[in-house]
Amino acid sequence: xxxxxxxxxxxxxxxxxxxxxxxxxxxxxxxxxxxxxxxxxxxxxxxxxxxxxxxxxxxxxxxxxxxxxxxxxxxxxxxxxxxxxxxxxxxxxxxxxxxxxxxxxxxxxxxxxxxxxxxxxxxxxxxxxxxxxxxxxxxxxxxxxxxxxxxxxxxxxxxxxxxxxxxxxxxxxxxxxxxxxxxxxxxxxxxxxxxxxxxxxxxxxxxxxxxxxxxxxxxxxxxxxxxxxxxxxxxxxxxxxxxxxxxxxxxxxxxxxxxxxxxxxxxxxxxxxxxxxxxxxxxxxxxxxxxxxxxxxxxxxxxxxxxxxxxxxxxxxxxxxxxxxxxxxxxxxxxxxxxxxxxxxxxxxxxxxxxxxxxxx
Numbered sequence: 001x002x003x004x005x006x007x008x009x010x011x012x013x014x015x016x017x018x019x020x021x022x023x024x025x026x027x028x029x030x031x032x033x034x035x036x037x038x039x040x041x042x043x044x045x046x047x048x049x050x051x052x053x054x055x056x057x058x059x060x061x062x063x064x065x066x067x068x069x070x071x072x073x074x075x076x077x078x079x080x081x082x083x084x085x086x087x088x089x090x091x092x093x094x095x096x097x098x099x100x101x102x103x104x105x106x107x108x109x110x111x112x113x114x115x116x117x118x119x120x121x122x123x124x125x126x127x128x129x130x131x132x133x134x135x136x137x138x139x140x141x142x143x144x145x146x147x148x149x150x151x152x153x154x155x156x157x158x159x160x161x162x163x164x165x166x167x168x169x170x171x172x173x174x175x176x177x178x179x180x181x182x183x184x185x186x187x188x189x190x191x192x193x194x195x196x197x198x199x200x201x202x203x204x205x206x207x208x209x210x211x212x213x214x215x216x217x218x219x220x221x222x223x224x225x226x227x228x229x230x231x232x233x234x235x236x237x238x239x240x241x242x243x244x245x246x247x248x249x250x251x252x253x254x255x256x257x258x259x260x261x262x263x264x265x266x267x268x269x270x271x272x273x274x275x276x277x278x279x280x281x282x283x284x285x286x287x288x289x290x291x292x293x294x295x296x297x298x299x300x301x302x303x304x305x306x307x308x309x310x311x312x313x314x315x316x317x318x319x320x321x322x323x324x325x326x327x328x329x330x331x332x333x334x335x336x337x338x339x340x341x342x343x344x345x346x347x348x349x350x351x352x353x354x355x356x357x358x359x360x361x
Contacts, residue, residue, distance in 0.1 A: 012169060012170075012211055014173065014178045014181060014182070015170060015171070015172040015173070016172065016173060016174070016175055016178045017172040017173070017174065018174075018175070019174055023143075024174070026143050027143040028174050028175065028176050030141045030142060030143040031141075031174075031176035031177070031180070032176050034131055034138065034141060035131075035176070035179065035180065035183075037131075037133055038131030038132055038133045038138055039131065039132050039133075040129050040130075040131065040132075040183075040184070040187070041129060041130055041131070041132045041137075042127055042128070042129045042187070042189070043127075043128045043129065043130070043231070043316075044127070044128060045125050045126065045127055045128070045331075045334060046066050046067055046068060046069065046125075046126050046127075046128050046318060047066065047068040047069075047070065047071050047073065047074040047123055047124065047125055047126075047330065047334075048062055048064045048065050048066030048067065048068060048074050048077075048123075048124055048126075048162065049062070049063050049064035049074050049077060049078045049081070049121055049122065049123055049124065050062050050063065050121075050122055050124045050167060050326075050327055051063045051119050051120065051121050051122075052119070052120040052122070052326065053118065053119050053120070054118065058168065058169070058170070058326070059166050059167065059168040060122070060124075060166070060167040060168075060326055060327055061164070061165070061166050061167070062124075062162040062164075062165040062166075062167065063078075063081060063121070064077040064078060064081065065160065065161045065162040065163075065235075066124060066126045066161075066162055066215060066318060066320070067161055067162075067234060067235050069337065070334070070335060070336050070337045071110070071112065071123050071125075071330040071334055071336055072110065072336040072337060072338055072339070072340065073337065074123045074124075075106055075110065075111060075112075075123060075340065076106075076340075076343060078106060078121055078123070079103055079106040079107065079343050079344075080343060080344065082099050082102050082103050082106070082116065083099075083100075083103050083343070083344045083347065085099055086099035086100050086103065086347060086351075087347055087351060087353065090351065093349045093350065095117060096347075096349050096350075096351060097349045098116055098117050099116060099117070100347060100349065102114055102116045103344075106340060107340055107341060107342045107343070108340055109340060110336065110340060112329045112330055113329065122326065122327065122329055123329055123330055124320060124327040124328065124329060125320070125321075125327075125328050125329060125330055125331065125334065126215060126318040126319060126320040127187075127318065127319050128316055128317070128318050129184075129316070129317055129318070129319065130314060130315065130316045130317065131315070136224070136229060136312070137222055137229045137312065137314045138314065138315045139302040139303065139312060139313060139314065139315060140219060140239035140300070140302055140313055140315050141315065144217070144219075144238075144239055144315070145238060146238070146239065146240055146300060147238075147240055150240055150243075150297070151240075151244070152244060152247060152297060154244065154247075154248045154252070155267075158236065158237060158238065158241040158244070159237045159238070159241075160237070161216075161218060161235050161236070161237055162215065162216070163237075165215070165216065167213055167320065167322075167327060169211050169213055169322050173214075177214060180214060181212045181213075181214060184212050184214075184319050185206070185210060185211070185212045186206060187206075187319075188202040188203045188205070188206055189202040195333065197332065197333040198331075198333045200333075201331040201332060201333045201334075202331075205321055205328060205331065208323050208328075209321035209322055209323035209327075209328040210321075210322075210323065211321065211322035211323070212319050212320070212321060212322070213319070213320045213321075213322055213327075214317060214318070214319055214320075215317070215318040215319070215320055216237070217315060217316070217317060218235040218236060218237065218315075218316050218317075218318070219235070219236045219237075219238060219239045219241065219242040219313055219314065219315055219316065220232075220233045220234065220235050220236060220242055220313075220314055220316060221233035221242055221245060221246050221249075221311060221312070221313060221314070222311070222312050222314045223309055223310065223311050223312070224309070224310040224311075224312070229312070229314070232249075232311065233245050233246070233249075235316070239300070239302065239313050239315070242313045242314075243296060243301065243302075243313055246296065246304075246311055246313070247293050247296050247297070250271070250289045250292050250293050250296070250306060251270040251271045251272050251289060251290065251293045252267075252270045252271075254289060255270070255271050255286055255289055258285070260283060260285060260286045260289075261274070261286075271286050271287075271289040271290040271293065272290050272293055272294075274286060274290070275287060275290035285307065288306060288307055289306065289307075292304055292306040
């Protein structure tokens with residue numbers, strides 16, 4: 001059953017559907033409890049790329065996950081996407097030329113939107129936020145999906161963030177999702193820590209892009225520092241994916257970084273295998289990492305202290321603003337970490353790749 005509730009500011013209505021399944025009703029109740037128990041804390045912007053075709057109408061499809069820390073990272077990913085399409089998928093020279101023309105622009109300009117072979121590509125912007133409660137940043141909820149049998153194999157691949165995600169403001173949402181969207185549509189940055197141009201752009205975005213879309217929930221590792229919780233990983237599609245990354249850090253990366261395991265040691269050598277072989281018993285620090293991994297694997301563990309550092313699996317959300325022309329792109333005050341540059345070797349219209357050591361070829 002669909003209901004429409006008008007949002008303030010002249011934005012389009014939100015289409016609400018009532019959950020019918022018991023599991024979805026439990027998720028809904030969990031979301032309501034979380035909204036009452038936590039306050040929203042905004043970390044900052046993330047960027048990706050979305051594409052629109054004539055057949056798709058108002059819908060946009062995410063082709064580069066909205067996880068980049070600055071607009072130029074997203075542009076570089078679009079550069080690679082189009083270059084490999086020209087190299088591997090172009091059907092003829094004309095198609096390859098069109099793709100390579102776009103690649104050349106991306107190598108030399110800060111392009112936030114371009115149309116290639118009938119597809120419109122746009123660098124899009126989202127704000128990452130989380131809930132903050134009495135004990136700090138929000139952890140995974142009881143109803144967040146978990147694997148029946150956890151996979152701790154570090155070489156296995158998890159689902160990619162925003163994989164095949166379609167952005168459509170007309171997609172029906174649950175009452176809790178609608179309430180969250182309505183609560184966030186008037187959100188803007190505030191505080192002395194933000195420069196004037198950032199505050200101005202944030203306020204203006206409420207008028208130019210009054211609608212809010214919520215991207216899928218994501219999870220990451222944070223660690224507690226003297227100044228608060230610090231991000232310690234990228235985004236994951238599941239809490240278990242973040243735990244597996246933390247397990248890898250504790251058993252592989254941290255011991256190597258601290259000189260407890262030689263850097264040239266094979267991938268199968270880690271704190272757990274050394275502990276099992278008896279080699280870690282004489283090294284209390286290495287044993288501490290192995291013990292932390294054992295504790296992390298006992299169940300849905302979302303917080304663990306190792307060598308004086310408290311790690312937590314955090315639950316984060318991303319909101320993307322939407323206007324008459326679709327999803328919001330980078331704002332004038334958004335900063336870039338580097339300039340546009342050439343990323344890949346020269347590729348000609350025949351599909352031949354020329355490397356630097358090819359001389360005058």
